[in-house]
Amino acid sequence: MSGSTIIPWVVGNWKMNPLQANAEQLIHDLKQCFSQVEISAQSCHVGVAPVSIALLNVQDQLRGSMINTVAQDVSRIAGLGAYTGEVSAELLSDSGIQFVLVGHSERREIFSDTAEVVKEKVKNALSAGLTVIYCVGESLEQREKGHAEQVVLQQICDIAAIVQAEKWQKIIIAYEPIWAIGTGKTASPEDAQTMHAKIREGLSQITAEGKNIAILYGGSVKPENAVELAACPDIDGALVGGASLNAESFYQIAQAFAKTK
Ligand code: PGA
Numbered sequence: 001m002s003g004s005t006i007i008p009w010v011v012g013n014w015k016m017n018p019l020q021a022n023a024e025q026l027i028h029d030l031k032q033c034f035s036q037v038e039i040s041a042q043s044c045h046v047g048v049a050p051v052s053i054a055l056l057n058v059q060d061q062l063r064g065s066m067i068n069t070v071a072q073d074v075s076r077i078a079g080l081g082a083y084t085g086e087v088s089a090e091l092l093s094d095s096g097i098q099f100v101l102v103g104h105s106e107r108r109e110i111f112s113d114t115a116e117v118v119k120e121k122v123k124n125a126l127s128a129g130l131t132v133i134y135c136v137g138e139s140l141e142q143r144e145k146g147h148a149e150q151v152v153l154q155q156i157c158d159i160a161a162i163v164q165a166e167k168w169q170k171i172i173i174a175y176e177p178i179w180a181i182g183t184g185k186t187a188s189p190e191d192a193q194t195m196h197a198k199i200r201e202g203l204s205q206i207t208a209e210g211k212n213i214a215i216l217y218g219g220s221v222k223p224e225n226a227v228e229l230a231a232c233p234d235i236d237g238a239l240v241g242g243a244s245l246n247a248e249s250f251y252q253i254a255q256a257f258a259k260t261k
Helices: 020-034 052-062 089-094 105-110 115-127 140-144 148-160 165-170 189-206 208-212 223-230 247-260
Strands: 009-013 045-049 067-071 099-102 131-136 171-175 215-218 237-240
Touching: 009 099, 009 215, 009 247, 020 052, 020 067, 020 247, 045 099, 052 067, 089 115, 099 115, 115 131, 115 148, 131 148, 140 148, 148 171, 148 189, 165 171, 165 208, 171 189, 189 208, 189 215, 189 223, 223 247, 237 247
Parallel strands: 009 045, 009 237, 045 067, 067 099, 099 131, 131 171, 171 215, 215 237
Antiparallel strands: none
16 A cells, blocks of 8 residues: 555556457456455446447446446537537536546547647546546657657646646546557556656646546556556556456456555
C-alpha cells in the first residue's frame, strides 16, 4: 500500500476485437475471475472497452459485476442530428455508458484526430457527464529526439482550457508511449515513473485536483510487468490492450494494482 488516496483503475481496451462468440466467452471468464474476493471496487476500479456495436450488450452482461463498460471513442459532434455513423456523448450517456477513451494514439494517427478534434471530444464528453480517459503519449521519433516530455505535457495543456475546475475529477490520464503499444516493448518502470511524475507536476500546476487524478500507464502491460509498474508511486493503474483479451491475464494485472496500491 503506497498511502496514495487514488483508487487504481485498470481498463481493458479491446480495440477492434473480438468476434461475438469469443466476446461471450471472454465476458463469461471475466465475470468468473472478478467474482473472486481478492479484488473489490474499493481496491481497484475495473473497466472494459468493447467495440461500439457491443457496448450495450456487454454492459448488460456485466451488470452486477464490478466491471464498468467504457466506450472507445465519442463523436466530436455533440447532441443529436444528421451525422451518419457518429455516436455522440449524449447518446452514450443516454445508454448508461459513463466512461469513454479519448485521444488514443490509434485515433490520432490512423483516423487523423487532431488536437482540436480531441479537445472537442473531451469537451462534449464532459458536458454529457461522462468520465474521460484521456490518452497521451509520444512517438519513438519524438522520444529519440528528446521531445517526449514536451509532447506529452503539450497534450495535457491542449485540454486545460476546456476542462472547467470542477470537471477535473472526471478526468483520468492514460500515458501510452506509442512505441510501446502492441509491440511487446514496455517503458521501463523508471522511465514510466519519470513521465508520470512530470504529468502529475503539470496537472498540479493546472488544477488543485492534480494530486488526485489517476494517471494510468499503457503499452504492452501484461501480468509479467504489472507488479513492477504498480510499485511506481505515480502509476495509478493501466490501460491494457492485447492482454485484456485474456480474462486471466487481465485479472492478474488488476490484482497487481489492487494489492500494490
Ligand atoms: P497494448 O495496447 O497493451 O496491446 O500495447 C495498449 C493500448 O493501446 O491501449
